[in-house]
Each structure stands twice: as structure tokens, then as C-alpha cells.
Amino acid sequence: MNNAGREKIILGRAISLIVAFIIAFALTSIVVYFSGFNVLKVFWIAITGGFGSIDKVSLSLNEAAPLLFCTLAYIVAFKSGIWNIGAEGQLFVGAIGSALAGIYLQGLPKFIHIITIIIAGFVFGAFWGFIPGILKSKFKTNEIITSLLMNFIGVWLVSYVVRFPLKDPDSFIAVTQKVQDSARLPLLVTRTSLHMGILVGVAVAVIIWFIFQYTVFGYRLKTMGVNPLTARFGGIAIDKMVPVTMIISGGIAGLAGTVQVSGVHFLLTEFISPAHYGFFAIPLVFITRLNPFAAIIASIFFGGLLTGSKIVQLTVGIDPNVITIFVSLIMLSLMLDQYIEKGILKLFKKV
């Protein structure tokens, strides 16, 4: 394909994305309008509110970090043709791992402790992803359903852990003890809440891009995603690759739990995923078209929108669930994409 053709396709995609945003915006506006709010005011505050000051930017980037990890987790799985829908559960279980390492390992140097909690979050999340993976390869169980059900089990597992074995005996509510000071993620900017989670996320995005672009392993994953039959005839051991992919995907989602525990709450509660990051990230994957770099941009934008929605709630009084409606509508209108895209390409040909 020549360069001009490529440019047109990218432009077509960009326009179809914008059209999807406009459709979602229009439909959400109807909901907002009929609940008696000023549409423009709500959206203006929601979009700009998350980036107004250094504190708000910090909050937005902190929201973006778990979103980014969950989106990347889905990207790895979907690119390999595996439908892991379980990032929410993997986030919760990863959080258990990081909480354990953060609370009970004492006297470690900060650098080593941080590495440890990251590994713990990854391993626990990876384990939660491994289960649907191994069930798929050994028993041909549909991973969409198993990974989905694992979400519910993971959430109840955290509920159990914070109420019974790990409950802080001095607290009246269901929380664990605080993590050690050495297990708190370092701040990027002093006197803000901005922790290094987003940077780790960007690093993971680069690694994923590199693996898929330049390594044999990534090539095998991609082949598996495009056509499993070709992959099998090409000598790729799919039965082994599926659990391995799920381990990586689950581990990355587990890191979302890590940053929530040791960057935001500093303890484990049932409320470590207030925006349901694992579910919220599903539309983002489709918006980014499985591109890790686009995932960074999308996470920051929607992280800002999540912060903005909290500010709208405080100032205007609208329920922040309106953002979930908005995002799911983008996902729906993106399915009209191919039609919009075809239409635009036709238009280009005429011009």
C-alpha cells in the first residue's frame, strides 16, 4: 500500500472515531437533558474539570493508571485472539497480592519493596488469568464465560479477605491494615497525590508494543489471533500459548490492583475499583483498536473524564454513572465504524 492510501485510511479512522464520539455525545446529552441538567455545562466541566489544576491532573493520571493497565491487559489477550473479560477480577486478586506483600513484608529497602509489591500484584493477577486460560486449553471451556464468572469470584474473594483473615482488628469497617511506608508508590510530583503508576503503565505499553512488533513470541501471538488454524499448522503450540497469554494479560490487570493499593488507598478495601476499571476498559480497547500507544492517550482522556465526572457531581449534582453511559455508547457507535469508514473512503475516491 502506498503512503497516500495509508494516510487516507488513518484519516478515515480518525473521522469515524470522531463521528462515534459525536453520536455518543448526542445520545448522552438526551439522558442528561431529560434529567434536568444543563447539557453544555455538564460536559464542559466533565471534560475540562479533570485537567484544571495540578491537583486535578494528578487525580486524573491516578485514575488513568488502573484504566491503562486493564486496557493493556485486554489488548494483549484480544490481539492473541483470546477473549479475556476478567480484568476486574484480576485487578481485585492482584490487589490482594500487593496488599499481602505491602503489609507483611517489613524492613525492606523502599526500592526492593516496591519491586516486590509489583511482582506480587502481577503474580496474583496472573494466577487469576491463568485459570480461564488453562481451562480453555485443557477442557475447551469458553474463556469469555469463565473469565467473566471469575470477576464475581475475585470481587467476593476480596470481600472475604478484608472482612475475615486480613481485617484490621482496630478498625470498625472492612479494611486491612495500612501497607508499610516503604510499600507506598513514590510520588512523581511532591505535595500532590500523583504516584508513579502511570509511568509504569507507559513502560508496560512500550514493552507490549515491542513484543508484538519485534519478537518471535509476539509474532506467534498475533498469528494465533488472526487465524488459530494457520498458527497450529505453522507449528505454534496453541495449548501452551493460551495459558501463557492469559498469565501475561491477567498479570498486567493485576498491576491495576497494585497501583490502587499502594498508590491510592494504601490498604485493601472492597472499594479499590470504584469506577469498575476492568469493565470500563472494555470499550477503551475498541476505541484504541488494540494499539498500546493509543491506550495511553485514551486512558488519560477517560481518566480525566472520570475525575471530571466527580467534580460535576459535586458542583452540578449529576450522577457520575453518566460517564459509563457515555463510554458504552461510544463502544456501540464504534460498531457503526466500518460503515462510516467505507462511506468516507468512497467519498475520498470521488474527490
Place this chain on the structure above:
Amino acid sequence: MELLLLIIAAMFRMSFTLFVPALGETISQRAGVYNVAAEGYMLFGALGAYLTTAITHNAWLGVVAGILCGAFLSLIHAYFSINIKANQFVSGMALWLFSMGFTSYIFRTVKVEGIIIDGFNPLIINHLTNLPYIGKIIFNESGLFYIGILLIPVFYIFLYKTKLGLLIRSTGENPFAVDMAGYSVYRIRYAAVLICGAMSGLGGAYLPLVILHNFNENMTAGRGFIALCIVILGRWNPAGVFLGSLLFAAVDALQMQMQVAGSRIPYPLLLMLPYVVTIIVLVGLGPIMRKAVAPRKLAVPYEKGEE
């Protein structure tokens, strides 16, 4: 003994929320359309039924509203999966997310007076309710429950003994042949998806009207997804679907009674049980299920004139 009766009675009562959506899902999958968003239709149905009943104080209007709300959401899925030919899983996930956000938003935004609704109460049928054992188990339910039970033979006869049932089954196996015979594949699939939406809405409506007399955010708690598994388990057959639903309802009922009875097992672990059992059953019956034939064109969009 008393406890066992309670568990069995609860099993029947809870099974409604599983077999009714699963019957609808059976019809739509038989016609070749996957409805991952059954969970979402249920949530819509639950909220619609709750709000309507809270405002009108008429539970039957609530049932109608629940059915309509579920059907409305499924209509969107029908459009995307049949006309647009989008990936049915993606469309389902999007609609499920939408339903979570939308129902929570509406529930928090619309203020209704009083939180508890009357809904349906168990009917007392003279003589029958007083029968030993059986009376407490199956003759002490709400009117809605009996309608649900009636729907099982109705769906069985509809699917296997009527012309439309045959058309639906053929559409899932060989839509081209249906098209050649002069029937509209699109229309049949639309009808099947709408039936799924309506039934899921009805199943969702049962939760606020009969079980809780209240609404909670995300109160369906994955029942729509378990219903998906039940359809596979029941081999796309209404009778099998009912048996599968009883199995899961039994686990649910057991779990609830253990909580009520003050079991020493911590309650979050009990609440996990239905999902764990679903996964175990899916895995354990895997080899048998692979032989069970799913509709050949399940989740495959139909392009007119294409074989």
C-alpha cells in the same frame, strides 16, 4: 427436614430468575444469535418493573414494563447483530456496560416515594397449600411463578411442534435454506432476539417484584451470564434448560439458607458458590457438551443470498 423443605422451596422460587431468561436465550441461540447482554436486559427489566410498580402500585403493570424494557434493549442488539453484522460479543458487552451505567444512573436520579414495593406475595391456595411437604414447596408461590412454570411447556411446544419453531431452529442451522424457502431470515432472527429480551426482562422483573420488593444497583449479579451457561448445559432444549436452572437455583438456595442459618462459613465465600459451581459444571461436562451440537450458524451473521 424443615430446613430441607425451605431450601427446596427457595430453589424453586429462585429458579425463575434463571430458567425464564435461559428459555429466551435458547430461542435466540436456536435462531443463531448470541445474547451476551441477557444480564443487561435483566437489569433493564428489573429497574423498569421496580419503577413502574413504585409509581403505579400495580405489580402486573410492573411485569409488563419489565418485559418491554428488556425487549427494548434487545432490539438494539438485534439491529447491531442482524443488520450491521457486528460482532455479537462486542455488541453484547457494550449493551451490558450500558445497562449497568444507565440503570444505576436512573435509579439514583429518579426519586420514588417509599423504597419498598408491594410486588407479588405468595398465593394461598386452599387445600393445596396445606398439603404436607408439597404444599410448602410448590403451592406457596406467587402468581408470577406459576406463569413462569407454564412457559416451559409452552416454549417446548413452540420450538418443536409449531411452524415458527421449526423456522427458528432452521435459521440457526441453515439460514440460506430458510431464505430460499421464501422466509425472511432477518425477521425470524429479530423475533427470536426480541423473545430473548422480553423473557430476560421478565426474569429481571421477578427480582424486585417477588424476591426483594426493592431495587439494588446491579441486583442481577451475573444471573444473565449463568443463564448463558445453562443454555449450553441444557443443550439448547427448554426441558434441559429447566433442569439446569434447578441445579443452579439449588446452589443459590443452599447458599442463602446457610447464611440465614448462621453457618460458620463466612458469607462472601458462600456468595461465590454459584459462580464456582457454574465453572466446575462447565468444565466437568465439557466432554459431553462438545458432543451436544450447538446451532451450526450460532453468532454468524447472515448476508442475504450467501450460503
